[in-house]
Amino acid sequence: MxxxxxxxxxxxxxxxxxxxxxxxxxxxxxxxxxxxxxxxxxxxxxxxxxxxxxxxxxxxxxxxxxxxxxxxxxxxxxxxxxxxxxxxxxxxxxxxxxxxxxxxxxxxxxxxxxxxxxxxxxxxxxxPGTSTPTSGPVVVGIDSSTGSRAALRFAFGAAARRRSELIAVQALPNAYFIPGPYDHPDRDELVEAAEQSLADQVSACAGDFPDVLVRRVVSNVPPVQALREAADQAQLLVVGHRGVGGFTGLLVGSVARGVLHHAPCPVAVVPG
Missing domain, CATH: 3.40.50.620 (HUPs)
Structure with a gap:
């Protein structure tokens, strides 16, 4: 049957x-x-x-x-x-x-x-209850979690179906944003590690979607702000169910409301 x-x-x-x-x-x-x-x-x-x-x-x-x-x-x-x-x-x-x-x-x-x-x-x-864009890129927020990898593959598929650009955004770890009287000694290393992680994860999926143009962004603003700014002209924003590092707690409390209820476009939440 x-x-x-x-x-x-x-x-x-x-x-x-x-x-x-x-x-x-x-x-x-x-x-x-x-x-x-x-x-x-x-x-x-x-x-x-x-x-x-x-x-x-x-x-x-x-x-x-x-x-x-x-x-x-x-x-x-x-x-x-x-x-x-x-x-x-x-x-x-x-x-x-x-x-x-x-x-x-x-x-x-x-x-x-x-x-x-x-x-x-x-x-x-x-x-969202307002009019939704029918053109523009697909934006995905990623880190090194299992949920993030699932979100990235979903986002690649969504971009391929729409024949649109994919913008992959990785926020720096929370430690990067901790204020102090002097520069964080590991900030250069954090940025370099985030850029390498982002490149590696995108490369792992890109071969299955050769027609999707990808733009990689390592953001130096807090995660929800980074995603909302990147999605300003997007037709879809994709996030993992839960993340680690820069996107820890993305769907918990006020951060959930920030992403789900204030994004300028539809938000896809992908389980790991």
């Missing part, structure tokens, strides 16, 4: 940001040659008829935007974050809006999108 094709799963709630996320996911499904599956997680059985109408309307909008794409939709009862994390185990990609504002607004508030991005088994893309 043939295995079912993995879908791009998108969580929707009827808000404008969730519609933007669904339309972005539809475009990504085309690039991935994958079906699209829309899920509205409803925690009130009495509202199920309305929920079905909402998800049907979003499905229709996606079909109109991307004719010929295989699209399915459903209403599921449960806790939004838990349900989407559960579905990530069999998904090719999970997409959520950064915030929701519609009749089912509680399903896609910032805390839920952050929870899904942090715990999902598949890559997760968080799409």
């Amino acid at each position: 043939a295995r079912a094709k993995q879908s791009v799963v998108v969580g929707v709630d009827g808000s404008e940001p969730s519609l933007r996320a669904a339309l972005w996911a539809a475009g990504e499904a085309v690039l991935l040659s994958a079906p699209l599956h829309l899920v509205l997680v409803n925690n009130d059985p009495a509202r199920e008829p309305h929920a079905k109408a909402v998800v049907h309307d979003i499905s229709s909008s996606c079909r109109q935007a991307v004719p010929g794409l295989e699209i399915t939709d459903e209403v599921s009862l449960g806790h939004p974050a838990e349900e989407l994390v559960h579905r990530s185990a069999s998904a090719l990609l999970v997409v959520v809006g950064s915030r929701g504002q519609g009749a089912f607004k509680e399903t896609l508030l910032g805390s839920t999108s952050a929870a899904v991005a942090t715990h999902a088994a598949s890559p997760v893309v968080v799409v």
Whole structure:
């Protein structure tokens, strides 16, 4: 028996940001040659008829935007974050809006999108509620962690599908930013080591994506600031689930909010 094709799963709630996320996911499904599956997680059985109408309307909008794409939709009862994390185990990609504002607004508030991005088994893309760029580079933040290597490979694939430039950003270790009355004695060594690490990691993936043009950047500003600045004109920002060195704790607390909710473009969070 043939295995079912993995879908791009998108969580929707009827808000404008969730519609933007669904339309972005539809475009990504085309690039991935994958079906699209829309899920509205409803925690009130009495509202199920309305929920079905909402998800049907979003499905229709996606079909109109991307004719010929295989699209399915459903209403599921449960806790939004838990349900989407559960579905990530069999998904090719999970997409959520950064915030929701519609009749089912509680399903896609910032805390839920952050929870899904942090715990999902598949890559997760968080799409901002504002208009998203359709051109520009793909930006990836990397270090020496396993999650970072997975993020780099994902970013190479995303850049290849878009035929865009890839900007690989490595922030210097936290020690570099510790203030003191004199220069850090190892700063030159830290910069040299970061540049070599970045070059080695990019080289390890580049052979599989010969058509992707790569620009390497070693940043001397704190990680979240470096990523936000690099992604200013980007169409996608990619980060690992958790990193070490310059990107330690990238998805913890205020740093998570800084990356996920204030990036100027969709953010892909890739597990190791």
